[in-house]
Amino acid sequence: MEKKNIAGVEITLTEDGYMAESSKWNKDIAAALAKDDGIDLGDQHYAVLDYLRKEHEAGASLTIRKVGKSGIVDIKGLYKLFPGGPLKLSSKYAGIPKPTSCV
């Protein structure tokens, strides 16, 4: 666990870089975490993050297939938004735990 001050908020990151307290999340934190990976978040990114946060709160287990069917972006588009880790990276920036699904 690592404590970090991002955008004026004291947050705790897990070893893999995921936010330990999802409730402290805001868009600036998302942008800062993404920037560390060289990704500039745009409207479509945020739409995906919002969707993931809502689904996570509802207790759903997340898969790229589900995101692909959400109507926000198809799977190909999701890979373009979050290259090299569509579900892992988006979950990280959405401030929710590391995904545990295999699909």
Place this chain on the structure above:
Amino acid sequence: MEKTEKKPLEKVLIICAKGALEDVYASLVMANGAVMEGIETKMFFTFFGLDGITKARMDHLHTATVGNPSLRMPGGAPFPTMLAGLPGVESGVSSMMRKQMDGLDMPPPSEFLEMITAGGGEIFACKLAVEMFKMRKEDFHDEVKDIITIGQFYEMADGDRTQIIFT
């Protein structure tokens, strides 16, 4: 304490040579999982594994009810061999398995292939097996990139952190 440098996998080549539901799915889950991790992924379907990419068959794959000691009745009792061979039992069991997988958000193979290629994965059919079964490129799902020899497939294993997985 000494710190060891991690050397993550960069490329996987996955060979699917069997066409039962669970064989094809094992390959597809591993390939899709690799793509999702940012690992370069190539798949090679050969022999009965070709069923997994054949348009007419891929979304109706069966699991063997005869000669499958791991198969259980709902509830956990062993599946009686005498029952397993009755007409319609294999279809019924297979369709039940497909339904359960769909519940876990595991797509049918045709959609799985699209997910894999959407992430940059590539799908190939084995030339020798294709010739043996007298099939043509048109018989395969559109996401199948090419029909190639095993030699061409091995040539793709050209990087340091590459693994070949045979399921």
